[in-house]
Amino acid sequence: MSDTMRGVPFPELLKCALAEYRKSGSFYHVPVRKGTGQGLMQLAGRPLSLPVGPAAGPHTQLAQNLIAEFAAGARIFELKTVQILEGEALGIQKPCIYVDDEAYNIEWSTELTVREAAEEYIKGYLALQLLAKECGLDADFQFHISVGYDLAGIQSPKIDWFLNTMQDASSTPFWEQCLQQAEACLSLFERVDAAFLRSIDPHISNLVTLSTMHGCPADEIEQIAAYLIEQKGFHTYIKCNPTLIGYDNVRKLLDDLGYGYVSFDHSHFEHDMKLPDAVAMIERLQKRAETQGVTFGVKLTNTFPVQIQHEELAGDAMYMSGKPLFPLAIHVALALSQATDGRLPISFSGGIDAHNMQAVLDCGIAPVTVATLLLKAGGYRNLARLADLAPASIPAQVDVAKLEALCASIRQDPYYRKPEVAKKQVPPSTPPIACFRCRNCVDVCPNRANVPLPELKAAVHVDSYCNECGNCACLCPFGYIPYRDKFTYFETEADFMSSSNDGFLNREKYRWNGAVSTDFSALPEDLRQVVDTFLAQKDGVSV
Structure with missing residues (x-):
């Protein structure tokens, strides 16, 4: 096959x-989950009925994935990362996902071409608008795009076209093609007419997350973010790495929680951006964003690179996500929030699940997104449980004291300890x-x-x-x-x-x-x- x-x-x-x-x-x-968000919030200047949804990953590549997630209650969609290297040129070996208690992967960006990815996102966006109208569901959802991995690639004509298309798809032939195809299908609908179809806002996304490879120089990360803010006009978040809290802290957290078998060395900690440099860069980029009238924040966190020891996947290294990533990511959130007095907007996806989502949102960290949770038993249906657990309101900025208490509780919480995993039949x-x-x-x-x-x-x-x-x-x-x-x-x-x-x-x-x-x-x-x-x-x- x-x-x-x-x-x-x-x-x-x-x-x-x-x-x-x-x-x-x-x-x-x-x-299809009928409930709407309990409280309307604003994100990147747009309404959002529920700050819960899929993270950029295997679940946000195809339009049918987005529809399935919308059914479960997702209203924030972080689309799979797009970069200049595309399709077969990525050379991703298969299988590329291994799930145990935690999860591992060896893939990093969409397997589609840039044009195919844009078309899937256009189809998904239009389909959600039409299905929400027809089925009486709220349409206060947001698509957030993700691009990588270096400045030259992001400034290339291919990725520049993608950015422009996501900002305003109306100038692309594919947008018009989809509208015409939908017009030909209007007999399928009872509540959708041509006037509604033609009134759909073509501005698919106004928020971009910058994803860079481990070891990307801090000055290049800053240049890319500044470009996205000042030249492209996006609300911009940069994805940070778990390595920000240092090797000793990461090693001790994982050891204390029973993940001592997870193997990694000092190399990524030596080459990745250090916390003082990150804080200084964040302060500069926040000022640039304020001048442009857009938001700047961080996405926490990247998956964590570890060594392959038991042939879980092909190659020498893989990326860890899921439950053991949560302690690492939430401590990065604490370090950055302490340094910025809670003023830094944080989007969070490191190991979110039903056990911790409410506590994270209660700290003023939003939106929250998931990937590993959707790879486990229940799949997309797990989103419905998260949607039901969303609080009625979320603090306007990070409550550092609550975040400190949450981090202090992790080592005493048996939930985060590595469990015994039953053998397959x-x-x-x-x-x-x-x-x-x-x-x-x-x-x-x-x-x-x-x-x-x-x-x-x-x-x-x-x-x-x-x-x-x-x-x-x-x-x-x-x-x-x-x-x-x-x-x-x-x-x-x-x-x-x-x-x-x-x-x-x-x-x-x-x-x-x-x-x-x-x-x-x-x-x-x-x-x-x-x-x-x-x-x-x-x-x-x-x-």
Whole structure:
């Protein structure tokens, strides 16, 4: 099978989402949360009904991902980082995600080309506007973009086009193409008309997060941020590294909490920006932003680079996220907040979950976003729980005393200690081809590539949505590799021929036990039912 994912055409995106909502009250297998944010807040000069959503990562690459997150209650969307290096040139090895108690990855920016990424973000933005109107959901959401990794790349024509497009998509042919496609689909809607469609604000994003590689010089980070603020006019946040609190503090925090096996050396701490330099730079950039009438803040934090010791993923190094990242990131928040008397806006994503989200927001740190939480059992549905836990109000700036108390509590909190992780069950010799023993692979796939057929107690894998990240294999309690083992739907002949998976190409042909045939009557009856049900759902309800 191919590890290259493709976006869903915009008309199909709308048709599938609406049909599924009317049948089951869900978008892309995620129940639609009807509640709105408990208190309206302003961020980057725009309204935001709930400061909770996905972080820039595997869940914010494709438009269907954004729709699934919106269903769960997300209203802040940090889009996957875009850089001048794109597509196959990235050379990302697969699988690229490994989830245990914590999570690890070896990917860093979108696997799409810059133009493909912009098109997915345009489709997602327009779809959310239309679905919110049709389904009576609040539309006070925000898209925040992320770019990297050096000044030359960000100033290149390719990334400059991306920045300009996100600021105002109305000048791009693809925006107009999507509007025309939506106009052709207006019969699907009851509450959306042409006037509403044409009134949608084309200014997709006015806030950018700068993501730089570990070891990027402080002066270059400052130059890039100044460029984004002064030349491009964005509200700008810079992503900071856990290394800001120093090697000894990081090592002791992880050791005290049972993560002594996590291996790293001094190299990143030596090459990354130091805390005094960061504080001085922040003060200068805040003044620049104030002069331009925009916001400057920090995003905490980058994932933490560690050494690969047990072949969890390919290569020598990987990036750690999840629960053990929280103590590191929240101590970075404390150090920066103490140095700036709480005046520094902080966006936070390091290990946020239901255990700590309320405490973080109560400190005046917002918005909060998640990635690892969505890779675990429950997947996108975990966002709904966070949305329900959001407080009614958030302090206008960081409460340093509360933040100090939160940091002091971590070592005494058993929640943050490394737990014993149960061993996976040994799989049978032959995995069930359309296994639906649980729905883990459905829920945890970032790209919605495992589609449930509950009436048959089956699930089908969609080849074109999958990038072989490997997360479904990590979370399968039976030890299967769903993206290889499941009966697979192929959209094109090329997809079918490039894969060894058993599966079907529409109603044209299928592969079963490795043999290709066009005689569907020879396919086992249970698999014929899977094919018929899936294709009927795809054509009339949802993929």
